[in-house]
Amino acid sequence: MRNYDVILFDLDGTLTDSAPGILNSVRYACRKMGLELPAEATLRKFLGPPLIDSFRNLMGLSDADADRAVSAFREYFPTKGIFENEVYPGIAALLADLKATGKTVIIATSKPEDFAKRIMEHFDLARYCDFICGATLDETRTDKAEVIAYALETAGITDKHGVVMVGDREHDVIGAKKNGLPCIGAVYGYGSAEELRTAGAAVLAETVADLHKILLG
Structure with missing residues (x-):
């Protein structure tokens, strides 16, 4: 892997x-x-x-x-x-392990950035993130490809070797591809395995435990 x-x-x-x-x-x-x-x-x-x-x-x-x-x-x-929201079991441990092993963790969401930051802080997950990037409230940046491009620019990433997107819908996969990134499909989320596979996900994670194994072995 x-x-x-x-x-x-x-x-x-x-x-x-x-x-x-x-x-x-x-x-x-x-x-x-x-x-x-x-x-x-x-x-x-x-x-x-x-x-x-x-x-x-x-x-x-x-x-x-x-x-x-x-x-x-x-x-x-x-x-x-x-x-009206809850963290998937295993996610906090996954983010903590990624941070502990020196990985760079970035949130790239089509949710408005201010809302994303509030959610991550509320669930005490913001401390594991290097950057939290999202859409704009005025709808000028909502497309997933635009959000991912913005996240990469914010983080100062130009070399995309070793960079991956993780998402549960085809929009994540397509947005990643438009930015030259592979995408891991999170099947435990809202999209189906078929949707993610058809969109071109590099690999599928059926569970959070699978995602942990893909990212950290």
């Missing part, structure tokens, strides 16, 4: 199970805008992609209505939804 010195992690569905807070925030936004609540299967598709894209693509909203839906979502999420 290849030795990775720099590991970029997605957040939702990779480090934490944030589904309850995200889906409750979507439900709140729909109610506020008088929209019919999507079926559960559709709601689950909000987990991973940039939020504004999901409101457009999954609910067929115009750009203006999608903007309003995002604003409504953010009325609920920062005070309630953000902590």
Whole structure:
């Protein structure tokens, strides 16, 4: 197995199970805008992609209505939804072991950066991270490839040998590939093995224990 010195992690569905807070925030936004609540299967598709894209693509909203839906979502999420969330078992130990062995740990998430920092600090995981990088609140940086590029630039990484992305959705794999990085697919998250394999994940981790073995042997 290849030795990775720099590991970029997605957040939702990779480090934490944030589904309850995200889906409750979507439900709140729909109610506020008088929209019919999507079926559960559709709601689950909000987990991973940039939020504004999901409101457009999954609910067929115009750009203006999608903007309003995002604003409504953010009325609920920062005070309630953000902590309707829990760390996957084994993640804290994995991050601690990566840090102890001298690896560089970077968060690269499509969640707004301020929210990502609050979550990592809340769960006492920020201390294991060298950089926490995310999207912008004004939607100018939400695409996963853009977030990964920003994370690499923030960390001053130009040599991509030994750098890998870890994520649970196809957006993570595609974003990594656009930046010349391999991606480990976290099957225990919100995406399926088929989705991750089809997108081109370099290897799949069925469990956090598998991920630990891939990254540290």
